[in-house]
Amino acid sequence: MVEDQTPEALDGIKIVELTRDPAGEFVGKLLAGFHADVLKVELPEGSPGRHVGPFVGREEDVDRSLNFWYYNTNKRSAVLEYRTAEGRKLLEDLLDSTDVLISGIVPQELSDLGLDLQALEAEFPRLIILSMTPYGLTGPWKDWASSDLVALALGSPLNSCGYDDHSIPPIRPGGGQSYHTAASFGLLGVLLALLERQTSGRGQLIDVGMHDCLAVSSELANLFWFYPGVEVQRQTCRAAQPTPTQPCLFRCADDRWVYLATFAAEQKGWVTLLEWLESKDLAVDLSDPKWQEASYRQENFYHVYEILTVFLQLQTAEEAYHEGQARGVAIGPLNSPEDLFNDEHLIARGLFVPVEDDQVAGSVIYPRLPYKFSDIELAPLSRPPRLGEHTEALIRSIKS
């Protein structure tokens, strides 16, 4: 708990956001949660994300986009027509007292606007500029167009995702994860630059390309290529590996799925699993001592899978989850987002919080940010700004 008046976390840090997609917006949301003052500077038509659904009650409106809401909690919004000379002057005046600029403007648009991030870096020595674009500011693809799907494809995560049946194309993992991956690196970039500035007093330009971020975030795929020099193959809902492995998805009695990976080589895990099967009289022939040999299990693992399939069909996903975990088995149900609100563990940890928005939707349930500190209080989530809600205050503050 805070006992004195020392500034907390990023209190006092002023951030201006000129973002175009969720990658930069997510960084702004997280920094706002750390107490930074994040001002979203929007063109009169509103940020692109305001025009993307889903919308509250399916009613399309710049202030009803849940896509916008999700990525823009705890921010303010000012409309500034920075394509004109007058607006541009206001923007530059604003940057004079800004600590961090988050720009999502791609190279072509920067040049159309006559904006030069390196020139800004020189003009405002304390300013940290985070550029978050699909491919970065340089390179042969800097002007290529992107999307979540295209980014996941080019960056290679998509190559690892899909089904065992390779007549089906690779399938995009859902939720906008290309943007979320880039956002993680953007966040680290800003925090590192802020730390560096504490010593040097200087800002700098951080050029984050979503493509680069994805290219280093595929886990085993790069490593299998860097070391043994092999490519991985996608497999249904489990790690892509050089050759096919045993399935890890099981359908339970209530038609829900559970994920259970069993590592044949691990003795302790095997004993635990076997005890669970035996407790329900469903171990069949796995109680035979020959199954205690790791090498025998590695060679005959398909049989274990067959037995587990029957075993898990006889219980609900929740039963299998809690009993398995009580025994030390790393099993998890494939929850759907709506399953999470009633999860006793998440309730105990206070993950879901109401955010008041009287005018549009009343009380809205969001997940709070995923950080818990003993000695830093994060900003409570507050509703995203309506388009231009803080324009007048901004103009007043610049002019004074």
Place this chain on the structure above:
Amino acid sequence: MTDVETKFGVPNADTDDRSVRPRVGPLAGVRVADFCWMGVGSVATRTLGDFGAETIKIENREVIDRTRRLPIYKNSPARNFGQELLDADPNKGGMFNNYCRNKLSVTINMRTDAGRGLAEKLIAKCGVVTENYAPGVMERWGLTEERIREISPSIVYARMSGYGHSGPHSGYRSYGPNVQAVSGLSQISGLPGREPSGWGFSYMDNQAAYHCTAAILLAIYNRNITGRGTVIDMSAFEVGINLIGPLMLDVSVNNRPARRPDFPTGNRLENPNAAPHGVYPALGQDKWIAISVFNDAQWQGLGKALDQPTWMADERLATQAGRFANQDFIDENLSAWSKIRDRHETASLLQSFEVPAGAVQSAKDLDEVDPQTAFRRVNFELDHPVIGPARFEGNPMLFSRSKPDNWRSGPLLGEDNDYVFKEVLGLDEDELGRLQRDGAI
């Protein structure tokens, strides 16, 4: 240092000199007692080491880190993850090398009193402690949160686990794929009407780690201002739920469940109504290209790229809404066109008409074909005494000033015992010898 430029433009470190040197970067001067292990833990402290923190991994010779054991070896036949060699050389593992470059390694047996005493001495010299053991392990060694804060009052103590350190399921076991399952990320990924395709890698190992690193950086920044440390309780499950994104609000605000017959939507996109939006076959076995069209301008660009085929003139396809409603028709025709064409050439062609498109690239493609990653030189190479020269995944934040300090490849098991125990902790030969005899080191 040699002056040979590698493919990635970074000079190889001289293998002969692996001794610890002062580090540069935003985290220079920060020392970390790193109890992290496995993929998620190793990634969480990777960025700290890369940017100048003296990151000391505390390892145990009897319980070797899984990333050291996984069979990802150079010049060896490929083995799957589950087929690890039971007597693997802990210094040969590629996964460990990639994740633990720029870190130090000491071996301490935490099951001995002397070992625990040594660890406490080390913590007293550190500003950050990290761990991702199952909840209860640190406590079993006497390292409660209170004890750690007593040893080092302004410590940043980052704890990371699947479910976090409080709540009724805090003891539940999980790996990355479990976290993807329970947080909802797997269920929302796949074709409608069949089992989820989920994730083909431990996405949440990366993401939970990146967010843990962010929390550590924030805590150090805060300490620099306030003088106060903090305990950080990171739950990968909670990070995963934050990554569901706007869909979470569609469920909570619009009461629209995500488990329903027409969801998930495979490669199609509901918001906005993009069409075509899919992954299409390309020339070659199991080769694919992703194409996404969001508006009339991109649709017209696609028309020019395909040389205005008659099927695209179908009046049902005149509007974005019409195209969204007729995706089966579009996909069939587009697939017939794409499947006889090279995916990289198709991507370049479509991009020349400003249509978002890209080949589904593999790690090999990134390395051998992709001109963008080559140009941006994100990856780098370092030599390693057992493995030899190897490539590393770099940091994709390209700073104008704060370059990563890629100082040394992954440490050999216990490689830095002498430096840490003698120079950092100030032990003399006699004390070291005694600790070795007692089985503490």
